[in-house]
Amino acid sequence: MSVLQQLITPLSSAEAPPPRNKVTVVGVGQVGMACAVSILLRDLCDELALVDVMEDRLKGEMMDLQHGSLFLKTSKIVADKDYVVTANSRLVVVTAGVRQQEGESRLNLVQRNVNVFKSIIPQIIKYSPECTMIVVSNPVDVLTYVTWKLSGLPKHRIIGSGTNLDSARFRQMMAERLGIHSSSFNGWVLGEHGDTSVPVWSGANVAGVNLQKLNPDIGSDGDKEQWKATHKAVVDSAYEVIKLKGYTNWAIGLSVADLTESIVKNMNRVHPVSTMVKDMYGIGEEVFLSLPCVLNGGGVSSVINMTLTDGEVSQLKKSADTLWGIQKDLKDL
Amino acid sequence: MFMIIIITTFCHFVPQMSTKEKLISHVMKEEPIGCTNKVTVVGVGMVGMASAISILLKDLCDELAMVDVMEDKLKGEVMDLQHGALFLKTHKIVGDKDYSVTANSKVVVVTAGARQQEGESRLNLVQRNVNIFKFIIPNIVKYSPNCILMVVSNPVDILTYVAWKLSGFPRHRVIGSGTNLDSARFRHIMGEKLHLHPSSCHGWIVGEHGDSSVPVWSGVNVAGVCLQTLNPQMGAEGDSENWKEVHKLVVDGAYEVIKLKGYTSWAIGMSVADLVESIMKNLHKVHPVSTLVQGMHGVKDEVFLSVPCVLGNSGMTDVIHMTLKAEEEKQLVKSAETLWGVQKELVL
Numbered sequence: 001m002s003v004l005q006q007l008i009t010p011l012s013s014a015e016a017p018p019p020r021n022k023v024t025v026v027g028v029g030q031v032g033m034a035c036a037v038s039i040l041l042r043d044l045c046d047e048l049a050l051v052d053v054m055e056d057r058l059k060g061e062m063m064d065l066q067h068g069s070l071f072l073k074t075s076k077i078v079a080d081k082d083y084v085v086t087a088n089s090r091l092v093v094v095t096a097g098v099r100q101q102e103g104e105s106r107l108n109l110v111q112r113n114v115n116v117f118k119s120i121i122p123q124i125i126k127y128s129p130e131c132t133m134i135v136v137s138n139p140v141d142v143l144t145y146v147t148w149k150l151s152g153l154p155k156h157r158i159i160g161s162g163t164n165l166d167s168a169r170f171r172q173m174m175a176e177r178l179g180i181h182s183s184s185f186n187g188w189v190l191g192e193h194g195d196t197s198v199p200v201w202s203g204a205n206v207a208g209v210n211l212q213k214l215n216p217d218i219g220s221d222g223d224k225e226q227w228k229a230t231h232k233a234v235v236d237s238a239y240e241v242i243k244l245k246g247y248t249n250w251a252i253g254l255s256v257a258d259l260t261e262s263i264v265k266n267m268n269r270v271h272p273v274s275t276m277v278k279d280m281y282g283i284g285e286e287v288f289l290s291l292p293c294v295l296n297g298g299g300v301s302s303v304i305n306m307t308l309t310d311g312e313v314s315q316l317k318k319s320a321d322t323l324w325g326i327q328k329d330l331k332d333l
Numbered sequence: 334m335f336m337i338i339i340i341t342t343f344c345h346f347v348p349q350m351s352t353k354e355k356l357i358s359h360v361m362k363e364e365p366i367g368c369t370n371k372v373t374v375v376g377v378g379m380v381g382m383a384s385a386i387s388i389l390l391k392d393l394c395d396e397l398a399m400v401d402v403m404e405d406k407l408k409g410e411v412m413d414l415q416h417g418a419l420f421l422k423t424h425k426i427v428g429d430k431d432y433s434v435t436a437n438s439k440v441v442v443v444t445a446g447a448r449q450q451e452g453e454s455r456l457n458l459v460q461r462n463v464n465i466f467k468f469i470i471p472n473i474v475k476y477s478p479n480c481i482l483m484v485v486s487n488p489v490d491i492l493t494y495v496a497w498k499l500s501g502f503p504r505h506r507v508i509g510s511g512t513n514l515d516s517a518r519f520r521h522i523m524g525e526k527l528h529l530h531p532s533s534c535h536g537w538i539v540g541e542h543g544d545s546s547v548p549v550w551s552g553v554n555v556a557g558v559c560l561q562t563l564n565p566q567m568g569a570e571g572d573s574e575n576w577k578e579v580h581k582l583v584v585d586g587a588y589e590v591i592k593l594k595g596y597t598s599w600a601i602g603m604s605v606a607d608l609v610e611s612i613m614k615n616l617h618k619v620h621p622v623s624t625l626v627q628g629m630h631g632v633k634d635e636v637f638l639s640v641p642c643v644l645g646n647s648g649m650t651d652v653i654h655m656t657l658k659a660e661e662e663k664q665l666v667k668s669a670e671t672l673w674g675v676q677k678e679l680v681l
Contacts, residue, residue, distance in 0.1 A: 007558055034386075037383075037386060037390075037599060041386075041387060056593045057593065059593050059594075060589075064594065064599040069519040069530075070521060075372050156582075169416045172415060172419055178356065179353075181424060211352055215352040237416060240409075241406075242409075244406065244408050244409025245409025245410055246407045246413065250414050254420040255417070258419075259419070320609075
């Protein structure tokens with residue numbers, strides 16, 4: 001008798017049950033691995049699957065995570081270039097694609113990434129037709145639209161990581177100026193995840209105290225305290241980190257784990273994520289932009305109706321127009 | 334009209350309160366206490382950053398400092414972590430090439446130095462890393478004279494000895510990450526073989542963190558059931574179940590991951606966070622880490638090897654005395670001799 005047979009008496013011959021909270025991460029680049037590690041260290045899934053086309057790198061990353069399994073509460077970590085390993089995923093995080101080079105805007109990456117997505121999205125749906133998807137690859141708003149088109153999933157099950165990260169950066173930078181923790185500063189950045197994101201100054205508050213009431217010029221060019229510079233720093237921050245270390249990964253990984261938690265734990269928390277905004281705020285086209293969305297196990301269950309100023313609404317519409325300008329030229333969707 | 338002009342002019346001289354002043358009243362007269370549970374990570378390569386993110390995600394410190402010589406990369410990494418502050422419970426994350434940012438650390442994790450290339454053994458890295466340590470260790474000591482030094486850079490057993498010599502610290506405050514990772518890999522593979530979670534599979538790998546590590550087969554157990562009692566051949570050449578292969582996979586594991594992805598990071602990062610947790614939370618947990626083993630198990634020289642140690646907030650306070658077979662002790666002594674052979678040639 002083997003050691004296993006001598007040691008253990010099985011009580012049930014039933015097959016191991018399927019995973020209930022399986023997460024798949026597509027793409028094992030720096031962003032994909034930061035998402036994977038953040039999700040693992042937050043104990044959010046009972047199975048993690050990794051997919052990529054670079055087979056050696058994929059296997060190496062999988063082994064490196066498995067070697068840490070003693071320190072984790074995710075008992076099954078698998079990886080393959082064949083999407084069959086992703087079957088029955090509750091959530092699929094898509095980080096695959098090419099990333100911004102130094103100085104390159106997110107919108108430049110678009111057609112290159114559409115082509116990558118055409119090989120990825122149908123495979124995901126084939127093996128996990130009930131999943132919710134979080135799209136992270138840039139330009140995220142356009143690629144969330146592309147994913148929606150290619151997957152055929154209902155729009156509430158496709159989320160773009162959107163301005164969840166921009167809002168986190170905004171809250172961190174504003175909170176630092178005030179000497180408090182970011183979670184105590186409430187501020188929302190909506191719209192495009194990128195150069196034309198919209199900071200909703202009218203909602204910025206600490207302990208319910210509205211900052212715009214204390215400083216009516218806040219966010220405008222005439223503001224003596226130049227709070228607008230903080231939002232600019234948010235927009236520039238990704239470019240700055242890329243210039244310094246070549247890419248960004250930790251903050252976006254933590255941001256994705258935050259969204260994953262709301263979905264997997266069915267929390268009904270509000271996050272600024274990219275969702276289909278046609279017919280809201282006078283937007284006539286099928287574009288995805290970030291608005292405050294209630295996330296739970298089913299995906300986006302509802303959208304919070306932000307009270308925006310006319311200026312903020314027109315910025316959103318301008319973003320929508322820019323994005324539609326790109327989307328309408330995309331081929332083979 | 335004249336009165337109005339005077340009043341308007343007077344109003345422009347009243348100082349305007351800033352938004353912050355209108356929002357917040359500072360009421361504490363004393364100096365703020367500042368951070369009391371600070372961790373520093375030296376080196377922002379893949380291992381340093383994996384250690385940092387694991388430590389942050391486990392909420393182990395109220396301040397994290399990062400140091401490196403590559404200024405742009407350091408700044409970028411610190412910014413990237415700071416941007417995740419909303420999702421973390423570590424209020425202060427700083428980085429600088431100047432070691433003054435590391436002042437008053439409770440634990441300093443040293444990951445700096447050259448890493449193994451594909452196929453290269455850890456011992457090959459030694460002199461290069463000794464030279465780097467001659468700059469790093471005195472700087473750490475200067476700003477955190479009471480810290481616990483945790484060495485991760487390879488070859489870890491030799492570099493822990495080097496750090497101990499260069500720092501002048503008592504031996505209980507200089508720990509090498511040692512075979513904490515090898516044992517984790519062993520328990521993972523054992524778990525796969527037995528279809529159990531690694532935390533339920535107990536097995537200790539001691540000695541050198543490297544090619545000559547020693548699996549203590551007699552201690553391998555599940556729920557106290559000694560597996561070698563069930564299979565007396567366990568670990569030997571004639572074993573039909575080939576358990577010896579489990580240890581071989583552990584030794585080869587790092588080389589294989591390096592061949593596939595260029596380096597290892599996640600497992601060692603989590604292993605470091607596991608050790609830092611025991612120290613920061615004063616857990617008195619037993620871990621296989623690299624410590625001075627002179628006088629134990631027949632080792633005569635001043636070498637550092639991994640044995641089961643009790644870790645708490647004072648550092649490495651006690652060593653568990655293992656009952657090893659004669660063959661296992663011989664392997665430890667042989668490791669010690671190999672390491673001493675390298676150490677005595679070092680210029681410190």
